[in-house]
Amino acid sequence: MMNATENRDRITARVSQPIATKLQVAADLTGATLNQFLVQAAVEKADKIIDHEQTIRFSRDDAALFMKMLDNPAQSNAALAKAFERRNNKVKNDATNNRTGKNT
Numbered sequence: 001m002m003n004a005t006e007n008r009d010r011i012t013a014r015v016s017q018p019i020a021t022k023l024q025v026a027a028d029l030t031g032a033t034l035n036q037f038l039v040q041a042a043v044e045k046a047d048k049i050i051d052h053e054q055t056i057r058f059s060r061d062d063a064a065l066f067m068k069m070l071d072n073p074a075q076s077n078a079a080l081a082k083a084f085e086r087r088n089n090k091v092k093n094d095a096t097n098n099r100t101g102k103n104t
Helices: 017-030 034-054 060-071 079-100
Strands: none
Touching: 017 034
């Protein structure tokens, strides 16, 4: 339940009469007001999109390969060692700059 002092934003949309009628019929069928129906539908769609974009899905074969690679990582080579060194230097420099207030 929303707190009475909570700030709220307003969202407006212009739609054609046939779409407005369709939305109102759907809202009526669910027992919700048009506003409740629109907000619920929008939140459900937003959740679905966010979940899709933030979740990695593997096929069974890909998941098995991924786990095998985690269990048996490739041996380090010169290029990987150099990449780690560059990364560690960047992290160290960023931390130093943050403490001194310098931006790079």
